Amino acid sequence: MDATHRTRLIRQRAVANLSLTRMHSFIETGERKLNDIQVRFDELPKIYNKFEIVQCELELTNDTDYSFNRQQFEDNYWKLRQSSMNTYSL
Numbered sequence: 072m073d074a075t076h077r078t079r080l081i082r083q084r085a086v087a088n089l090s091l092t093r094m095h096s097f098i099e100t101g102e103r104k105l106n107d108i109q110v111r112f113d114e115l116p117k118i119y120n121k122f123e124i125v126q127c128e129l130e131l132t133n134d135t136d137y138s139f140n141r142q143q144f145e146d147n148y149w150k151l152r153q154s155s156m157n158t159y160s161l
Contacts, residue, residue: 084122
């Protein structure tokens with residue numbers, strides 16, 4: 072994989088991470104409306120899929136170990152998903 076393509080993939084992965092972080096910040100502020108949370112909750116799988124596509128390409132086409140990035144994202148994703156579900160079910 073050439074360096075330009077690798078850099079592009081890493082940036083795409085960062086965008087997915089930032090989307091997750093923004094959603095987490097939104098939910099944690101406490102100033103949330105149930106409808107807003109539902110709309111954002113529905114976006115979570117899209118964020119996960121974006122990350123997954125880029126992460127898989129990085130893992131399959133590069134010898135660098137990216138498992139830490141995957142683990143970190145997945146941990147944050149599942150915590151946020153659980154938090155969103157708990158808030159939405161209230």
